[in-house]
Amino acid sequence: MTESSGPHRQQLLRGLSFDHLFAVRTVASAGSFREAAKILCLSQPAVSQRVHHIEHILGSPIFDRHSGIGVTLTDVGRAFLAFCDRAMGVLDELHADIAQDDGGDAETTLSITAPSDSIQYFIIRLLPLLRARFPHRQLRVTQAGSRSESLGMVKSGAADLGFYRVPADPQLSTVALMDEKLHLVAAPGHEILRIPVGERAGALGAYPFATYVASMRSRQLVERWALKAGARLRVDIESQSLDVMKQAAVSGSAITVLSGPAIGDELKEGRLAIVEIDGMPLVRATAIVVRPGDEQRPVIREFIELLVRVGRAASDDATPEVRWSHDSKVAGNAIPLPVPVGGVSAANR
Template sequence: MTPVSTPGPDQHRLLHGLTFDQLHAIRTIVATGSFREASKILCLTQPAISQRVRQIERMLGTPIFERHSGVGVTLTTTGEKILEFCERSMESLDALTADLEAALAPPNDSELRVMAPSDLIQYVLLPMLAPFHARHPHVSARVRQSASRAEIVSMLTSGKVDLAFDRSPTHPSLTTLARMNEHLYLVAPAGHELVKIPPKDRPAAIGNYPFAAYAPGMRTWNLAQRWAAKVGATIVPAIETRNVTVMKQAVRQYGALSIVPAISVSQEIRDGSMVAVEITDMPLTRTTAIAARPGEERTPAIHSFVEELAATYAQRSDSATAGIRWLAPPVEPAAS
């Protein structure tokens, strides 16, 4: 082993000029056991690697590697101390990189996963996604259609979605952030025979016409059946579906009656192709819970999404009683 000489004061000061490139070279040489293999990994020539090592050795006044002809290199006692310093320095550099990435990361969550029934996606969520993204470009909202309440509960509790629209009251394992009240109207094509008879006689006449209804077991089907029993109407569905668009097509193309969310037919009512039938105890109110996992309801991304949803829905709903009301205490959005 080459004798270790003691560096003078000037040499100590030269150590302040060590670079990360030099330290990284030392670590790579130690890891590979030779200058030649280190040069391949670092994409440098072997003379360039040797020069970096010699610069450090000149600063120290002593070798850091013992060269063994044909069998590579090993660290000297001084080299072992330098390697320890290399490891600490690189760990500090990694920590600094992580801190900077965290500091420069955009505020709020980067992704928000939302689950909702198809009609809410089409008529409530789609209109608000563009303005939400414009105001919160750092949050990527992903929307998935729900098939059943069991799926909603499973996806939320397992953490596969962050926010879901469920019938109210929601499952006891979930937290209800807000409730959305929707109005539902009995609609008919313009000029339908039902609108030509006196309003008091219309409930009894409903059974005389084809009806497009929600599929049995759905909450809106149950709501419509309770209404029919209360006012003395008979609903005999010619079409049963889970899709509001199909129900609207049945009204337009088949001349059917239907009970649908007001927001889904607002354009057709404005342009006169459909009418909201004036009849006892209409409109109906359907309440939807906007739910999250307990403890997740105060995240800034969820807060921002529900706030945007409430604002957009208020602009498009048919009255002040149809809207979104917070139940969980809202939070202030994170400072940008």
């Protein structure tokens, strides 16, 4: 790769657009160019071209490409992704300032920011219910590239609600907590499923393991489980994308730990199997936060009440449990739960 340097590189960097930055953030979050292209509604070559353009300017790869698995960030890529987060954060602040000056946007829009897996496996499936409950509001859902970005959007007013992994930020009000069960999973017929349950932790190190990158809180949760269970992990694949880890497990290339909402379809279709093992399932908590004072807004209370009721109506791990952060907030009249065609269970499959 030809390296640009000095004033020439600086000039080229100034020519980058937010489309270039968003492409990099989306590939990093999705874990592959193919999945990023679906999210961006672009062709895969178009996404690749944007990333290649930046790599040419930097003179170094942003991603390491892994055939059949996906991509991971290089050291340069992590530095560039941090720059993308800062730049997009400034853009979000500008949007919030404009919306505040405009006055009407806040009254007609319910804006939510969340990590990609919460959107893909939970929020998207609830959109029919949300639209039925809030027919006169535009629902805007924004994928957060990082925990700090999600928090920044709520603090700046660019989002009404934010989903992010606990612990909670003391500058924001936690209105609800969403609990997801995490399971150790493998392809059906995997050798570890033939080992007695009590011996599986000791045997785990013999098999390739796919997990989250070291900076993610879910990775820390998995590592704490492994330490407590006496399991030795042979980490061959690290990714920010649940889909990358899931594909590794479905293909038999690795064992992994994934949330119930992320694997519901694969379990029903027999493409994945839960590996019973000491200490599993884990419970991962996600905080739902608002700016201080906004917890009393009727639209916020109705939104959380809807999530709580859907979580309680679920009969399996494919829908996370949502609870108010304080039980006293549940008191009062229940809000009718609108049911789209197919019912609640269909909306949460």
